[in-house]
Amino acid sequence: QARLVESGGGLVQAGGSLRLSCAAPGHTFGPYYTMAWFRQAPGKEREFVSAIYSGGSTFYADSVKDRFTVFGASGNTTVYLQMNRLKTEDTAVYYCASSSGYQNSVSREIVYSYWGQGTPVTVSS
16 A cells, blocks of 8 residues: 655745655555645645646646745655745645545545545745
């Protein structure tokens, strides 16, 4: 079973940037897969942030569009989330998830089979 490992979280001031990484050490994905980022803020439900197909198509939540960029698929099973112009409301634990195949409903948690343990991101004002 694939185990996803996130890294790159930390403390940053509002307006700053962070890059998160998600790796699947020792796991080989098939040619088609979907990898996604979700986040859970304190006291809130986990929410979709972004997703990428192995073929390169990307998807974003409206709240992060034009600030966050997901990249690194296309045969490379390490996926990155570049987060720019961070806001205090971006504070959350960020989780990586993956699924075989191209999922139509990329924002639904249930379509993902594998999850990481999460990496915390704190954005200070």
